[in-house]
Amino acid sequence: MHYIRFLKPPRLLGGRRGNAPSVLKAKVTVTTDLGESFLWANVDLVVELTDGTGKRVLERGKGYTWKGSEGMRSLEVELLIPAFRVKESGGVLRMLVRLREDFLSVENFERILGDSDEHEGTGEMGGVMAVRSMAIDIPSNQSLPIPPSTSMAERTFRFGISEIHIWEETGESIARHIWDAGLLLSAYLASISDPSSKKALPQLPSLQQTLSQKDLAIIELGAGCGIVGITLSTLFRKQISQILLTDLPEASEILTQNLASLSSSSSSSSSNNPNPNPNSKKISHQVLDWSSPLPQNISETKWDMVVVADCTYNPDVVPDLVQTLVRLGAASAEMLVLLAMKVRHDSEMVFFELMVQGGFVVRDKCKMSLPVLGGQGEEIEVFVFAVG
Ligand SMILES: C[S@@+](CC[C@H](N)C(=O)[O-])C[C@H]1O[C@@H](n2cnc3c(N)ncnc32)[C@H](O)[C@@H]1O
Structure with a gap:
């Protein structure tokens, strides 16, 4: 299994004047659970802006290619956010990074147990786990909850009607994450x-x-x-x-x-x-x-x-x-x-x-x-x- 991780969690830049859009920037990597090896296949990534639940996609950004075959180890991604989104957000915007290839993007327990049915599982191919950021720190918003001392990111797993949300540590410290x-x-x-x-x-x-x-x-x-x-x-x-x-x-x-x-x-x-x-x-x-x-x-x-x-x-x-x-x-x-x-x-x-x-x-x-x-x-x- 490979995991998309935030090396640098998303930061909101610019957009302070009038209706100027803001830019959300983050640095991601794609590694194994131990973080000891990077994905060396080439895959297309999609970066999206979601609401606070992480479920409703508000803006879709441009696509990126993870060039694993060229030895890529990290990738800077950014998303342009219209000013009204920032104003309306109430301080809870989040970034979702996932694989464009839906059947390889893992957010579902059934996909993890690889089988030969490509519509259900990742088959013999293996999958890449999508990741959601914490609520993005919007500097002008004083009503934000106090963030935890450690930077975290969320993985979501669906199974039937159940949804399981697991937060893990992110950034340079990867001690407490999913294995x-x-x-x-x-x-x-x-x-x-x-x-x-x-x-x-x-x-x-x-x-x-x-x-x-x-x-x-x-x-x-x-x-x-x-x-x-x-x-x-x-x-x-x-x-x-x-x-x-x-x-x-x-x-x-x-x-x-x-x-x-x-x-x-x-x-x-x-x-x-x-x-x-x-x-x-x-x-x-x-x-x-x-x-x-x-x-x-x-x-x-x-x-x-x-x-x-x-x-x-x-x-x-x-x-x-x-x-x-x-x-x-x-x-x-x-x-x-x-x-x-x-x-x-x-x-x-x-x-x-x-x-x-x-x-x-x-x-x-x-x-x-x-x-x-x-x-x-x-x-x-x-x-x-x-x-x-
Ligand atoms: C590789 S992680 C596995 C975490 C989790 N079981 C999973 O599968 O995602 C190993 C865990 O063992 C814990 N651990 C290591 N030494 C321990 C000790 N002496 N007492 C209690 N827990 C310990 C670590 O803190 C860590 O959370």
Whole structure:
């Protein structure tokens, strides 16, 4: 998967006099999840001005070509904005950058699970994730909400009538953003949440059995911006009574933002519904550092499932991660661990040795392919462990 990212978030320039148009300028790049490699295929990008919801397109800018084959690493984009748009906006204008090729532009969980149907998925080609900026800082507008201390950007995922909005950090810091394993796991969970889905997916019977039960208590470790937990809480709302997203203190701001965004969104895709999402009461976040003992409220809860996505890449912290899983399992003999990973190097295999030593057994596992545009496809592995 490739992700369009704002290296420099959009800034509004000019247009201070009379009806002179303003120019919105930003710098974007297109990279993999780690940000270690740039898209080297050539693709056409579209830059659009949207309202505050990010959904209604107000102005369409000129197109740009990302010249990956020429080694492009960043691209300055701009959008001319008529003065009346700035005046009418109330301070909430946003920039959307997406691929012109609709079927490769990812804003939909069904597109992520590549299949051969080009009308539904990105097929064997791989997709590029669209991005929306925060509300653009309009200097004269004093009524703007105080922006978060970190620059953020939003990804949107549709699934049936549900919409999931995930904010991630942007700019030079890319620590808390969406990772491929969490993304693919979320798309997989979305697909199995829909009994009418015709997608031929690998089966994980123990996971499906657990997710068919009621009153589930679920905890996520290393949740990052929370895509997997938020997807679970949105699409399995009848089954889940409590879901707790945990990470280091550095992730608290982005998790707060994403849970606030969840609670302000309606439970359906309609933006006219003034009622807060009732489901958001079941989801919360808390700091949980794997190198520390479990907080009392966590150690005293009988968890049905622990979710871990893309957290096994650093062998130095894996012993603490497994120790945390062992502590969680001590109170819950029926607990499952749902783990998704993109194997990046052999040293990650130590996780499996430690899980065996910790008394866990693999109940189910599968591999899912993740096509990569202009590059070699990758694989995401998903494991379901039980307490042995
Ligand atoms: C690659 S990110 C994955 C984020 C998310 N699960 C996803 O798939 O998008 C790994 C996450 O593990 C968290 N992490 C790393 N060491 C940790 C520790 N000792 N305790 C708790 N979380 C930790 C990081 O803060 C980061 O959010």
